[in-house]
Amino acid sequence: MERQRKPERRANxxxxxxxxxxxRDYRERYIVDHPFCCVCERKGREVPTYAVDHIKRVTGPQDPLFWEPTNHQPLCKTCHSRKTAKYDGGFGHKRKEYDENS
Structure with a gap:
């Protein structure tokens, strides 16, 4: 029987x-400027922003997309958790690229 490899742990x-x-300073300013979740707003609901989400996955602060404002979106806790589970490999899902239309 072949031994399964443990998934790589994310950096802290x-x-x-x-x-x-x-x-932290950027996030605070961004949330002031974008107080509501963009996904919920499209559904006619005003739910407070919880996270400044990177639309396209980034590798860290050295990645040019990390600080690119067009790669950020305001998400509530529910929408951020849902996106993380679906696209970032949360809850045993395989990682895949984010599709803004899904």
């Missing part, structure tokens, strides 16, 4: 760029 939030003062 600091290494991924989210625990830095620069990101």
């Amino acid at each position: 939030s600091y290494r991924r760029g989210y625990a830095t003062k620069r990101w």
Whole structure:
């Protein structure tokens, strides 16, 4: 019987760029400018933004898309969790590219 490989662990939030003062300050400003989840707004609901989400996956703060405002979207906790589970391999799902239309 072949032994299954453990999935690679994600780097901690600091290494991924989210625990830095620069990101915290950016996130705070972004949420002030985008107070509601963009997915929920399209459905006619005003749900407060929980996360500044990267539309296309980034590798860390050195990735040019990490700081690119057009690669950010405001998401509520529910929508962010749903996207993470579906596209980032959460809950045992395979990672796949995000499709804004799905």
